[in-house]
Amino acid sequence: MKSKINIYIAISAFCVFLGRAIQHLVWDAPFRTLLWDEQLLKGPVENILGIDWFDYVTSPIADQWINTSxxxxxxxxxxxxxxxxxLHKGGFFKSVGLKLQVVGAIGLxxxxxxxxxxxxxxxxxxxEYSAQFTAPVFLWYVISNKEKEFPVFFAKCVIALTFICHGLYAVGFYPVPGKFIDMTIATLGVSENTSKDLLFAAGVIDFIVAAGIFLPKIQKPMLAYMIVWGxxxxxxxxxxxxxxxxxxxTLLQWLPAVILRAPHALLPLVIFLQVNDSKESKSLKLSLPKLKGGVEVAH
Structure with a gap:
């Protein structure tokens, strides 16, 4: 079971990195939201670099450096x-690969x-990106700590945060993203008002399942919902x-967006398998016949 879980974790991290790689290499990333922040960087740019702010933000060279980044x-x-x-080759490949997981997670x-x-x-x-930037961390952990159990509670916290934050946008705690509404309309063929109602309902369910995975009696159906919904x-x-x-x-732009969200389904799946395996192990242990002294009979 542990090997199967490790495979799902590896697929999860691989998909995040591959999707983000395509995004950065083919399309763009929001680096300018930081590097063109006048309130934050005008002082350092003008006082340290000695460049006028307007010249900096309109400079083709500066823009090229951002693109290069x-x-x-x-x-x-x-x-x-x-x-x-x-990673399975061990040695140099494993050492470098694990380091790349950590550095990549920081990048995410x-x-x-x-x-x-x-x-x-x-x-x-x-x-909302918790499941994505922790996917490589989980992979690093399970490879580096083969004798230890998968950190189920921490994984539950991660996926719960992902669903809760998604729900906050869906119910309107934050402004509902237009792309949420557009995707719902385009996928289901409903009106805008119906789309908003469906998103609100989905957001409420996000909150319910995020709490439900911490309740042992209902955690499995809650996790199953997360797998499907993710x-x-x-x-x-x-x-x-x-x-x-x-x-x-269409495929070049949006298929990476599908791929990089693999942890939204695979992390609940990993937790589900781990929980299921733990329950089966306990049931097996309890079902073993015992001698009067409490020593289990060998089979």
Whole structure:
């Protein structure tokens, strides 16, 4: 069972890195939300670099450096993704691969911060990416600590945060993203008002399942829902923007968005398998016949 869990964790981390690599290498990432922040950087740019702020933000050279930074992160994610395929070889490949998982996870956390900054530092935006930036951390942990149990409670906290923060946007605690509404309309063919109602209901369910996974008696159906819903919301990125006439561009732009959300379904699956395995182990232990002295009979 442990080997199966490790495979799912590896797939999860691989998908996040591959999806983000394509995003950074083909499209873009929100680096400018930080590097063009006048309130934050005008002082250092003018006083330390000696460059007028307007010249800095309109400079083709500065813009090229930003593009190069985005590309560099894309290469990092690509290396981190493919290093996962070589972890089983051990030695140098394992050592470098594990280091890339940690560095890549830090990069993903930085990216989550940038997306949060784009939305005026909404903490919900940052933590919505919890399952993504921790996926490589889980892989690093299970490879580095083979004798230890998978950290189920921590994993539950991570996926709960992901669902709660998604729910905060769906119910309107934060402004409901237009892309949520558009994807629902495009996927289900409903009206805008119906789309908002469905999103609100989905958000409420997000809160319920996020709490439910911590209750032993109902955790398995709650996790099962997360697996299904995590899969559907990931695929919705493609179905909600699908244009047959522009199939190539559609797949290139939106398939990575599906892939990088793999942890939203795979992490609940890993927790489900771990919980199920633990229950079966306990049941087996309790069912073993014992001698009067309490010593289990050998089979």
């Amino acid at each position: 985005v590309t560099a992160f894309g290469i990092l994610y690509l290396l981190a993704a493919f290093s996962i395929l070589l 956390l930085f990216l989550a911060f940038l997306y949060s900054k784009e939305k005026f530092m909404q903490i919900g935006q940052l933590l 899969t559907l919301t990931s695929v919705a990125r493609l179905t909600g923007h699908f244009h047959l006439d522009f199939l190539g561009n």
